[in-house]
Amino acid sequence: MASEKGTLSGLSPQEAQELHKYFMQGFLGFVALTLVAHILIWMWRPWF
């Protein structure tokens, strides 16, 4: 059955843009946390 908004996922462009905003926030949060963890590990035992 074709999705009501005519897209494969069923999201409207507005919904997709809103979701992407929150997705990117979460992703950048993950990257920031990982960066901090790697900086701490580097201070403990550098790998190069």
Add this chain to the structure above:
Amino acid sequence: MWRIWLLFDPRRALIGILAFAFAMVLVNHFVQLSTERYGSWLNEPAAMSTQ
């Protein structure tokens, strides 16, 4: 880039991404635990004292 959510159902995509990330992190931690340089953070005393 947001158009990706017009193609993939967000619920399945998020579950897939989280499962992949969890597996990746799990593997990475065990790989590090198996190395000589980093594999000691569980059994050595808190190495805060800088030698």
